[in-house]
Amino acid sequence: MSLKGPTPQQHDGSALRIGIVHARWNATIIEPLVAGAKAKLLECGVKESNIVVQSCPGSWELPIATKRLYVASKYQTTGGSPAFDAIIAVGVLIKGETMHFEYIADSVSHGLMRVQLDTDIPVIFGVLTVLNDEQALARAGVDGKGHNHGEDWGLAAVEMGVKRRE
Numbered sequence: 001m002s003l004k005g006p007t008p009q010q011h012d013g014s015a016l017r018i019g020i021v022h023a024r025w026n027a028t029i030i031e032p033l034v035a036g037a038k039a040k041l042l043e044c045g046v047k048e049s050n051i052v053v054q055s056c057p058g059s060w061e062l063p064i065a066t067k068r069l070y071v072a073s074k075y076q077t078t079g080g081s082p083a084f085d086a087i088i089a090v091g092v093l094i095k096g097e098t099m100h101f102e103y104i105a106d107s108v109s110h111g112l113m114r115v116q117l118d119t120d121i122p123v124i125f126g127v128l129t130v131l132n133d134e135q136a137l138a139r140a141g142v143d144g145k146g147h148n149h150g151e152d153w154g155l156a157a158v159e160m161g162v163k164r165r166e
C-alpha cells in the first residue's frame with residue numbers, strides 16, 4: 001500500500017454545487033482527470049445538475065477562469081451569495097525544453113491559492129506538473145496504470161464544500 005495519498009473521509013455532497021474549470025492543453029490527460037473527479041462527486045451524492053464544467057485555453061488561464069466562475073455565480077443567486085461550494089481547477093503541465101513549465105507552474109499554483117483565499121471558496125489544486133508523458137498517464141490512471149488523481153480532487157471538493165457550510 002502506498003504511503004502517499006489522503007486518508008479518505010465520508011461526506012454527503014447532496015446539497016453541494018461544485019464547479020470544475022479545466023484547461024484544454026494535453027486533453028487526453030485532462031479528460032480522464034475531469035471524468036475521475038466528476039465520478040467521485042456523483043458517488044458522494046452531488047447532483048449532476050449541480051456540477052458546472054467550464055474550460056479555458058491552458059493552465060495559465062485557470063486562476064482568472066476560476067475567479068470569473070465564482071464572480072459570475074455570485075450574481076446568479078439571490079442575495080449575492082456564491083453559488084459554488086468548491087471549485088476544482090484542472091490542468092496538465094508537462095515539462096518541455098524551456099523554463100516555460102516552471103514559470104507557469106509557479107504562477108498558477110500561487111494564483112489559485114490567492115483565488116481561494118480572496119474568495120473564501122475552496123479551490124482544489126488539480127494541476128499536474130509532470131516531467132514527461134508517462135508521469136502524466138500514470139496520474140490520470142490511463143491504461144489501468146497508476147491512480148487517477150482526479151478522484152482525489154473530487155473527494156477533496158466535497159469535503160471542503162461540506163466544511164465551508166458548517
Ligand SMILES: O=Nc1c(NC[C@H](O)[C@H](O)[C@H](O)CO)[nH]c(=O)[nH]c1=O
Nearest residue numbers: 023025057058059060091092093094
Ligand atoms: O506550454 N505548455 C503548457 C501550457 N501552455 C499554455 C499556457 O497555459 C497559456 O494557455 C498560454 O501561454 C496563453 O496564455 N498550458 C498547459 O496547460 N500545459 C502545458 O504543458
